[in-house]
Amino acid sequence: QAQRRHLRRKVGEIRREIRTVCADALERDFEGYDWEAAIERASGRLPRTPSLVELMALEIEFGSLLAAVDKAWTVARKADESEPTGSEGRAHKEPTTDPKAATATYPAWREEVVADRPRSDDLHGDTAPPINEEVIPLSLVLEAVPEIHHHLDDPGAADWEEFVEAAYKAALLLGINLTAWREARETLGRNRAAIAVATVLARWRSGEVKSAGGYLRAMCERERTGDLHLLPSLFGLKERHNPRRRDRERS
Numbered sequence: 612q613a614q615r616r617h618l619r620r621k622v623g624e625i626r627r628e629i630r631t632v633c634a635d636a637l638e639r640d641f642e643g644y645d646w647e648a649a650i651e652r653a654s655g656r657l658p659r660t661p662s663l664v665e666l667m668a669l670e671i672e673f674g675s676l677l678a679a680v681d682k683a684w685t686v687a688r689k690a691d692e693s694e695p696t697g698s699e700g701r702a703h704k705e706p707t708t709d710p711k712a713a714t715a716t717y718p719a720w721r722e723e724v725v726a727d728r729p730r731s732d733d734l735h736g737d738t739a740p741p742i743n744e745e746v747i748p749l750s751l752v753l754e755a756v757p758e759i760h761h762h763l764d765d766p767g768a769a770d771w772e773e774f775v776e777a778a779y780k781a782a783l784l785l786g787i788n789l790t791a792w793r794e795a796r797e798t799l800g801r802n803r804a805a806i807a808v809a810t811v812l813a814r815w816r817s818g819e820v821k822s823a824g825g826y827l828r829a830m831c832e833r834e835r836t837g838d839l840h841l842l843p844s845l846f847g848l849k850e851r852h853n854p855r856r857r858d859r860e861r862s
Contacts (some may be wrong), residue, residue, distance in 0.1 A: 615661075615662075618666035622657070622669045625789065627653075628677055629650070629680055633647070636683075636687060643683060643690070677789075751845055752774070755813075755845040758813050763777045779805075782827075785824070795827055807827060807841065813848050
């Protein structure tokens with residue numbers, strides 16, 4: 612019974628998120644997807660008393676629809692915002708904090724991005740928050756938050772797409788609802804939102820965080836005021852997993 616209630620609530624959240632994303636796309640006049648058909652599909656009547664098997668099938672069905680809708684929304688938004696870019700639009704390559712360290716598990720150099728950033732005219736209010744220019748190597752994130760490895764097929768070969776998907780899985784595990792996940796992606800950008808969720812996962816596992824969703828929303832608020840800095844958090848988390856090295860540096 613408890614599992615059925617949980618799945619029914621989850622399916623309801625996914626359906627609401629689909630309708631929210633599609634309604635936003637229609638309001639922005641985004642093209643490239645049948646938003647109205649998706650809304651209709653996510654608004655249809657469900658079985659009155661669905662079985663556990665039926666609910667599991669519905670979760671997969673609407674989860675796939677949400678993934679398709681979210682991808683189409685992201686593509687449409689990028690197309691709407693597309694501007695010619697020069698050399699400054701290229702991805703950066705950044706080393707880990709200590710490329711030659713014996714404890715380094717991942718390649719020292721990995722393609723990096725400054726995550727997708729919301730434009731100032733996408734944000735409500737008279738003034739837009741400052742753009743955070745942190746450039747964070749994925750290799751650093753994976754070393755600092757080994758807790759995320761469980762959600763990756765091959766942590767050593769993971770790329771940003773796989774990492775974002777892993778963060779989404781972790782968010783569901785943490786009880787972060789889809790609205791909070793979407794708010795984080797809108798506020799922080801796709802990659803930074805995933806990094807934020809990874810740090811929440813680490814702090815939740817250590818008992819520092821009780822409400823993962825509330826903590827993530829607080830991070831979004833700090834991002835809006837320009838006070839969120841993920842790099843120091845990652846360095847701090849990384850040190851937790853390298854106590855011997857830290858002690859050697861102090862001696």
